[in-house]
Amino acid sequence: MLLEDNHLLAVVKPPNLPTMGVTADRPSLVTLARAYLKAKYHRPGNVYVGVVSRLDAVATGVVLLARTSKAASRLATQFRDRTVSKCYWALVPQPPSPRAGELVDWLRKDERQRKMVLAAPQTPHALEARLTYRTLGELAQAVLLEVDLDTGRKHQIRVQLAARGTPILGDAQYGSRVRFTPGIALHARSLQLIHPVRGTSLELVAPLPASWHPYGIR
Numbered sequence: 570m571l572l573e574d575n576h577l578l579a580v581v582k583p584p585n586l587p588t589m590g591v592t593a594d595r596p597s598l599v600t601l602a603r604a605y606l607k608a609k610y611h612r613p614g615n616v617y618v619g620v621v622s623r624l625d626a627v628a629t630g631v632v633l634l635a636r637t638s639k640a641a642s643r644l645a646t647q648f649r650d651r652t653v654s655k656c657y658w659a660l661v662p663q664p665p666s667p668r669a670g671e672l673v674d675w676l677r678k679d680e681r682q683r684k685m686v687l688a689a690p691q692t693p694h695a696l697e698a699r700l701t702y703r704t705l706g707e708l709a710q711a712v713l714l715e716v717d718l719d720t721g722r723k724h725q726i727r728v729q730l731a732a733r734g735t736p737i738l739g740d741a742q743y744g745s746r747v748r749f750t751p752g753i754a755l756h757a758r759s760l761q762l763i764h765p766v767r768g769t770s771l772e773l774v775a776p777l778p779a780s781w782h783p784y785g786i787r
Contacts, residue, residue, distance in 0.1 A: 572771070576637055577764070578636055579773045580634070581630065584626075584752025585627060587626040588624055588632060589623065599634070602618050617636060618634050619640070628756065631757045640765040647763060651720075655717065655760060656758045656760075658758045659714045660708075660711040660713060660781070661711065661730060661735040662712070665704065665730070669701075670702065672700050674698045675695040676722050676724075677693075678723070684724065685723055696720070698725045701716070702715065727743045739752065739754055740754075759772060759773060761773075
């Protein structure tokens with residue numbers, strides 16, 4: 570648990586756990602959070618949990634949930650206005666070229682392949698994807714990148730890095746040939762935002778999972 574108050578719940582999502590949107594017989598971060606709040610506070614009936622940030626099932630890191638509809642609405646405005654800073658760490662097999670920079674692409678969903686793909690600008694149903702990255706270090710078995718998202722498209726970091734020949738370790742869906750279990754080497758390291766009720770600045774930093782430790786990162 571990273572933060573819990575009357576308005577927010579910030580947690581560290583483990584790998585291979587969907588944030589939401591699965592069938593009733595499968596666990597998700599939202600159903601687990603709802604059960605936790607219901608048991609802790611002895612709440613009868615349904616417990617409100619609003620999803621304001623989410624991660625791919627295979628990724629890890631900080632996820633922010635709202636405990637009230639007012640908090641959810643105000644947080645949604647911050648994310649929509651892009652005033653929230655979203656920082657990710659990723660392990661890739663070799664340094665990108667250049668070692669730091671901005672990536673701007675257009676992405677669309679390929680229904681046949683069931684994944685996101687690059688598209689020409691203004692392609693129907695395609696959305697602009699923008700991020701900046703920098704190389705933090707070259708390790709014995711991988712390269713550590715820090716990525717700041719400007720937009721938040723589905724699979725955005727995974728697609729944009731793979732398109733430059735640096736797929737995230739373990740991400741076979743986007744071309745990685747390197748094993749990384751469980752999940753993939755993509756971690757939502759931190760969120761910086763304004764508390765939706767108190768108006769104070771928040772920085773939520775998620776510790777790295779044990780799967781990163783063999784690479785010398787803790």
